[in-house]
Amino acid sequence: MIRKHFLQMFIQKDKYLVVDLPQGQTKFHYIWLRDHCRCKQCYDHLTIQRLVNSPEIPLEISPHHVSASEDGLSVNVVWPDEHQSKYDLKFLANNSYWPPLNPESGAKIHSGNGKLDKVPWNVEFLKENLPQVEYSKVMDTSTDDGIAEWCLKIWKYGFCFVNNTPVDPESTKKLIERIAFIRPTHYGGFWDFTSDLSTHDNAYSDVAIPLHIDNTYFTDPAGLQLFHLLKHTGEGGITTLCDSLHAANILKQQNPEYYEILSKIPVPAHSAGEENVFIQPSHAKPIINHDNEGNVIQVRWNTSDRSVMNGLSFKNPETEVPLFYAAIKKWNDIIESKDNEFFHQLKPGQCLIFDNWRVFHSRRTSFTGERRMCGAYINHDDYVSRVKLLNLSRDDLLETL
């Protein structure tokens, strides 16, 4: 039972409320409390949107009255305009900030208490743990088990094969759309391509393309990319994959200064092969990108589509230029090492889908003969939404908004 008298008298002159919670003491600014009122007038629990207009809250607002609820599970506040707000202790503990009493609460929910922990891999790991699902199971719409398993494997390992896919574009498109709508780009929506240079990009040729992610020229690179090799009458064109999460851990451990410069230097990129296309990201971003907590969330690696690097990239050229090139050489040694670069010959009937923010792909060798590939992109945020809603509780997730 939470102690009933968990409330100290609020301190009017200092504009904040002191709350003694089981996890410890913390404080909330009155304006924060008013802004986070969850009553039906202030918050739409159907659309999950705030109704109170934050900028209209008086900056000097302070409560008319504060009390603990009878059951000791919430704080009741009456504001000068007689508006009443009620704050569950769990809400206050999970969203405390001064100091934060339960800072991991959101991360725990979003990771499903570990169910959605990512699993960095190398080639050795894949020998016994190759992520794959059956087409028929994913396409069984009588249950979400198959699609949930597929999305979870993509999330954990950054890629997954789909076996026994009918060898046609229509079945492949239906498969992709089990996750989310296709993201159209200047290459079209669902693509079915071959080495005819119908689009002025090396993907539409027969040359080897080293490990990379696609779309470094987009501010927001596609989250997922799926390939289905429909036909190949010649030799070569083998695919390789590498987990950049694992590679980044190695670089950080072996060469922290290389890791740092690849996390700092903005690298420009473009897609400009077509007469009517001139695409660049809103601003150049580093190769290794982190979230606000310092976790690697996106590795923008593509040597083909990288633009000229000049004074916009190098602010201290004397040291940064040689360091940058030494770092990408080491980086490439890591990702192309036999421990980390996974070789796999795609074949008709087996689709490959991968997290384009994390897992590098390649057409490691050039090829001969007729080769036909189809596939599509899916937005990162639509993919993450699908993974979480298929594998976690929506009610739990809504508590973190």
Ligand SMILES: C[N+](C)(C)CCCC[C@H](N)C(=O)O
């Ligand atoms: C659409 N399709 C996948 C066929 C080709 C994509 C073009 C690849 C581009 N150079 C990039 O790395 O983003």
Ligand SMILES: O=C(O)CCC(=O)C(=O)O
């Ligand atoms: O043709 C392939 O095997 C892959 C081509 C590629 O890397 C791409 O389209 O991004």
